Amino acid sequence: MFFPGPGSDCFALPLLYRSHGGERMNPNEVRFAADAMLLSLAKWLRMLGYDCLAGSGIFGRSLVETAVAERRWILTRNRRYAGDLPQLLLERADIFLLAGEELPGQLREVADRFSLEPSAFLFTRCLVCNAPLHPIAKPHLPPSVPHAVRAREEHFWQCRHCRRIYWRGSHVRNSMRRLNDWLGNP
Numbered sequence: 001m002f003f004p005g006p007g008s009d010c011f012a013l014p015l016l017y018r019s020h021g022g023e024r025m026n027p028n029e030v031r032f033a034a035d036a037m038l039l040s041l042a043k044w045l046r047m048l049g050y051d052c053l054a055g056s057g058i059f060g061r062s063l064v065e066t067a068v069a070e071r072r073w074i075l076t077r078n079r080r081y082a083g084d085l086p087q088l089l090l091e092r093a094d095i096f097l098l099a100g101e102e103l104p105g106q107l108r109e110v111a112d113r114f115s116l117e118p119s120a121f122l123f124t125r126c127l128v129c130n131a132p133l134h135p136i137a138k139p140h141l142p143p144s145v146p147h148a149v150r151a152r153e154e155h156f157w158q159c160r161h162c163r164r165i166y167w168r169g170s171h172v173r174n175s176m177r178r179l180n181d182w183l184g185n186p
C-alpha cells in the first residue's frame with residue numbers, strides 16, 4: 001500500500017486500466033464512510049477517486065451519524081455493528097457489510113456492489129485527507145518539490161486541504177498495475 005508523505009506525492013494517468021464498460025456510478029453519485037478497521041480499503045477507494053471518509057477516530061455512533069447526515073454508505077465488516085445504536089438512527093443508515101477479511105477482496109466487493117468506475121477518476125483525490133486534487137502550475141509549486149521532479153514532470157496537482165503535491169511516478173504505475181490485477185477484466 002502506498003501512503004504518500006509530504007513532498008513525495010504523485011499522480012497518474014490511467015494508462016494500464018481497462019474499464020468493464022456499462023453503467024458505472026461516478027464519485028458524484030456515491031460516497032462512503034469506512035469504519036476504523038477498513039482504513040486500507042478507504043485509501044484504495046480514494047485512489048479510484050471516490051470520497052471515503054475514514055480515520056482511526058471515526059467509528060461507532062459518530063460514524064453512523066456523520067454517514068447519515070452526509071448520505072454516505074457505511075462500509076464495515078462488523079456484523080454486530082448496530083450494537084447499542086438507536087433504532088431510529090440505524091433505520092436511516094445505509095450499511096454495506098463486507099465479507100472479505102482483507103484487500104483486494106474487499107475492494108472488489110465494493111467495486112462490484114456499487115458498480116464503481118475503475119479508471120476514469122483515478123488519482124483525482126488526496127489519498128491522505130480525502131479532498132479533491134486540483135492542477136497546480138509549475139511556477140506555483142512549493143520549494144519542497146525536488147528540482148529533478150520539476151525538470152522531469154510536466155503536470156502537478158495539489159490537495160488544498162493538506163497542501164500535498166502530487167505528480168506521476170513509478171509507485172503510481174505500480175499501484176495501477178495492482179488495481180488492474182484486482183479489478184481488471186474477469
Ligand SMILES: [Zn+2]
Binds near residue numbers: 127159160164
Ligand atoms: Zn490532502
